[in-house]
Amino acid sequence: MQKRYTQTFSNNKIVAYLLSVVLLITAMLFAISIGTVSVPIFDIVRMIGSGLFGFSIEQVDPMYSNIVLNIRLPRVILAGLVGASLAIAGAAFQGLLRNPLADPYTLGVSSGASVGAVLTIFLNLSIPFLGEFTLPFLSIICSFLTMIIVLFFSQKIDRSMKVETIILTGVIFSSFLSAFISLMIALTGEELRQIIGWLLGSVSMRGWDYIQIILPFFIIGSLLVLVNANELNAMSFGEERAQHLGVNVQRRKLLVLTAGSILTGAAVTVSGTIGFVGLVIPHLTRLLWGPDHKHLLPLSILTGSSFLILADLVARTIITPTELPIGVITSLIGAPVFAIILVGSKRKERKR
């Protein structure tokens, strides 16, 4: 009896990865295929295969390849990267702050990025040589500045940087910066729609350039978080306990905070504030496959990207030709699903 249980348990993780990968691939194929012009899935596979392995694509309609390679594929990949970044950052913050209700925006990093972006739109800024990339550039600079200021202040308040202090400082800075954004919105005239649109989040019409912006941050941030998986496990038992177990808490905390902020900042920069992904996906993954960060972090990446790809698909197809902001969809889907799962799991726990 015991043995069989052990077997299912170890198989469990393989099943988890398989399911998540299958979900991701399926989501990508559907998202590329579905739209105002429907592209057959077989053609998509052939096109991607040609891109990767050099198959010939002569049989494919050039219109299809144009739509897929220049419009839908970058959009899907960007949605995936943003989803993945937010999900892994959320998982890291939740583990570090020992709070399943923390999300990547807890530290105020997203507000910082938003201030940068809104400021760009509001003042119609355009830095020479950067052109249309002024917004992501300023936005990411602002998010880093916010992170540094928040960490600096929490260290000033409390040298050991207790998580409670960090959360509090983050919340204070978040509301402070939000007030700034509100101020700019109140003062603005014509750019209102543009600002609101950006704030609600979108991955449309960004192209390959934005993927180039987020990709390096995603890789660096994810790696930094992934190598700290074990430390995150230890730290979810409390910082003192982690130190007793041999974790250099101060350094690891700083590493994870930095990595999480990089991921969040980059994601907000390319797509605006997209809510609920960073909160729900790690939570959902934890409920399904357990809290061990060694698996939770990679699984969150896979699930997060699938989720955002599907959310984007819904956002642009549900009432065509109008595109809904993706942040609305994530919240509309995320919140009820989250509530159902939470109620279910609590009931299960109580039954035992």
Add this chain to the structure above:
Amino acid sequence: MLEIEQLYGGYDHDTVLKNVSFQVRKGELFGILGPNGSGKTTMLKMISGILPYKQGNIYLKGQPLKNYSTKQLAKVIAVLSQHTSEAFSYTVKETVSLGRYAHQRGFFNEWSKEDEVIVQEVMNWTGVASLQKQPIQLLSGGERQRVFLAQALAQEPEILLLDEPTNHLDLSYQKELLDLLKKWTREKELTVVSIFHDLNLAGLYCDRLLLMENGEVNRYDIPNEVLKQEIIENVYKTQIRKHSHPKVPAPQMVLLPESYYQARNEVKITKENIAVNHDYIVLKAPLSLRTMSSGVTGSGMGWHHTFVNRHVDKNYNSSDPREELGGFLKANGLEPSDTVGMMTAVYTEDVVYRLYEEDEFSVLVVVTAGVGNAVDVSKSNEQSYCLTPGTINTWLFINGELTDEAFIHSIVTATEAKVKVLHDRNIKDARTGTIATGTSTDSILIAATQKGKLLEYAGSITPLGKLIGKGVYECTEEAIRKSKERRERIYDS
């Protein structure tokens, strides 16, 4: 193994510890005691490297503590804290596996075969192996404590620091845990430093103790030297009594409840408390008395409030008199566990009881006596053993507080008085023809209210001894006379 030299330190500008020095030897179970806020936990935090100290030195295996990195330290010292919290529902095995963190190498902390072996081993030791797939949030407090102990042991530490390890454990697990720790100190040379709130557990298990008071060392010695009544009363600011453990040579402390001090002098056992029935004499005390007796039930030292001397036929024969007497007591509405019960062939009407009073204390003497099977104890090896109902039963009720030695003195003094009566009345051992010293089954009971005047001694020339000697002599003499008269009446008729 662990040396602490003139340690000062605390939180921010608060100095909690002042000039603390002690050493812990390898393979020792070292206990830290002290009232709340005396700095025990603070010190443990400093030793485990959580809290920096301001002045002084901590040497671990001869090296200053500051030379150890967090990871190196975790391989030497493991900690089991008082409070453990976990935000997420890890399984037992995942939790225990984290103990291997400091031993893992490589960028992604690869899990080796050795890690797995150790984790399984410590889970077996602590008895949580069968729970390993369960999430810890569903475990009971005691089970969780054992899971975290397993986690600490998975670190393969040389020193284990414990902050009140028995906190959430029930009685049997407290004992089991400490037995286990004691065993490991002996077999694996594990060094254990533990904070205790329970002085008795500390006294039972620790090799040496450190008693802290207001951040300073009050005592640092073996348990018997630290756990002294005056020291503990002073440090903990409460009233206690020290006793020795009944089975092992360890000091034990007992608390005195507030009610002990109330109604100190109001209780007095007098003749009013005695009722003589046809088949038994009973004395009911208004409160439990401290007793030392050789009765059939309630014998030895104890607390009892009912005392019965039952008349039985001289041919009384029972294979289990204790059981039989218990049944008799219950039939008469008395609780055997609260009762000191004796038996005699003497008729209950022949009982003699008198109250002897002195300044601030008094003694009620109750005697039933018959000398049918009088024995000279110096020649008793010639007697064959047979248990017959006791024939001189002496009860002493003392209205005063007696020390343990006074109880023993009382027995000696009462016995001497009894022997003197037999001698003066020239009562002979039927078999040897010499003067008897008692009968073959005499019983005695000393019961004290433990309130009022403290009577430390009861030797023959102390105030209490004088009263006992006089009382027992007079009562025994009269009781023997009465029973003799009855026998003569029976012969006459």
